[in-house]
Amino acid sequence: MVQIENGNIAAVHYKGTLDDGTVFDTSEGRDPLKFTVGSGQVVEGFDKAVLGMSAGETKTVTIPAAKAYGEYDPNLTAEVPPEHIPEDLNPKAGEVLQVQTPDGHVFNALVVDVTEKGMVLDANHPLAGKALTFEITVVDIEM
The missing domain is CATH 3.10.50.40 (Chitinase A; domain 3)
Structure with missing residues (x-):
């Protein structure tokens, strides 16, 4: 066999x-x-x-x-201040956004939270x- x-x-x-x-x-x-x-x-x-x-x-x-x-990596989370959020973007917790790094790398990140202080993104695999x-x-x- x-x-x-x-x-x-x-x-x-x-x-x-x-x-x-x-x-x-x-x-x-x-x-x-x-x-x-x-x-x-x-x-x-x-x-x-x-x-x-x-x-x-x-x-x-x-x-x-x-x-x-x-393993879950807390270093793959980031707080994004309001001034770095595009004006035409209205992020909501639970959404997945495509994010581009300064060197052109594109990846998905989960919007964990949105407040007046900005948003928290998590790039860990779900x-x-x-x-x-x-x-x-x-x-x-x-x-």
């Missing part, structure tokens, strides 16, 4: 949940996720979880934050600091 190795293309169905059981992502109702194992196309823990699995096999694995989207549990079913393996 063929088992997944680094460099194989794996096609999998998956369901990702948080510790409280909330589903944050699933392939249900969609085509299977296809990725080259070991290439960094998925989070490290997911890549390692499929190693050794065979077509038709299902397993559940919990991936610690460090092997998923990383799943940073969270352990992720995946139920993974291998559909196909391409060598």
